Amino acid sequence: MLKVMSSPQKPPDSIHNPLDQHGSWDAVYRDMRPDDLPWNAGGPDEDLVRLVESGAIPVGRAIDLGTGPGHDAVCLAKAGFKVLAVDIAPSAIELAKTNAKSAGLGVAIDFRVEDVLRLSSPASTATFVNDRGCFHELAAKDRETYVRRICDVLVPGGHLFLRTFSEKEPPGPGPHRFTKGELEDLFSAKFHFMEFKDGVYDGPQTPKPKTYVCLLQKKAAEVRSARKAG
Numbered sequence: 179m180l181k182v183m184s185s186p187q188k189p190p191d192s193i194h195n196p197l198d199q200h201g202s203w204d205a206v207y208r209d210m211r212p213d214d215l216p217w218n219a220g221g222p223d224e225d226l227v228r229l230v231e232s233g234a235i236p237v238g239r240a241i242d243l244g245t246g247p248g249h250d251a252v253c254l255a256k257a258g259f260k261v262l263a264v265d266i267a268p269s270a271i272e273l274a275k276t277n278a279k280s281a282g283l284g285v286a287i288d289f290r291v292e293d294v295l296r297l298s299s300p301a302s303t304a305t306f307v308n309d310r311g312c313f314h315e316l317a318a319k320d321r322e323t324y325v326r327r328i329c330d331v332l333v334p335g336g337h338l339f340l341r342t343f344s345e346k347e348p349p350g351p352g353p354h355r356f357t358k359g360e361l362e363d364l365f366s367a368k369f370h371f372m373e374f375k376d377g378v379y380d381g382p383q384t385p386k387p388k389t390y391v392c393l394l395q396k397k398a399a400e401v402r403s404a405r406k407a408g
């Protein structure tokens with residue numbers, strides 16, 4: 179008699195790991211229900227809401243990197259920012275457009291399918307770049323390219339608001355857990371750290387993954403080199 183082998187069970191924390199399970203970002207958003215996306219909090223990131231409401235960031239031109247369901251892009255548009263929201267997955271951009279339309283912001287946000295490593299935005303055009311969970315998904319070899327590109331699109335004194343998985347999240351599947359030192363090594367040449375604190379990644383997961391929340395400001399030296407280049 180033939181014995182039918184059952185497929186191996188997925189580890190319980192595979193919720194961190196939908197990219198590996200589905201094979202591509204586009205497939206993740208095509209195959210999963212939006213409410214099941216581990217990063218989908220159903221609304222904007224609370225740290226972003228606090229930052230915007232604090233008035234510490236001047237209202238201007240924002241780019242939301244790896245926008246996913248688009249909640250942060252909606253939050254920024256509602257606060258008066260002119261928002262470009264990009265994602266590598268066309269299916270994510272469709273979801274984000276649907277969510278923006280539901281929020282009454284159907285045409286206010288410029289949604290584009292783009293790779294953050296090859297942003298089409300000209301140099302010195304964004305005052306604020308928002309990244310909740312995109313940078314930590316990149317391959318290690320691409321991290322320096324990301325830092326250069328984001329520095330390039332920011333205006334002098336522009337800010338990057340970065341949320342990544344942190345070393346305080348137990349090891350396992352899913353995004354890279356950054357140490358404080360790794361983030362400082364990657365960003366310190368081009369950015370000042372204005373804030374560096376612990377956070378959590380809100381969404382359907384329990385316990386909530388531990389993050390670092392970093393507010394970075396483009397350094398004056400970068401201002402000078404951008405001017406020369408421009």
Ligand SMILES: C[S@@+](CC[C@H](N)C(=O)[O-])C[C@H]1O[C@@H](n2cnc3c(N)ncnc32)[C@H](O)[C@@H]1O
Binds near residue numbers: 246267270293294312
């Ligand atoms: C963990 S999800 C976070 C989504 C969203 N920022 C949020 O907080 O709900 C990471 C997102 O980054 C997108 N992404 C991954 N690599 C990318 C790349 N190289 N360029 C643009 N988007 C990318 C994925 O498609 C996905 O939507």
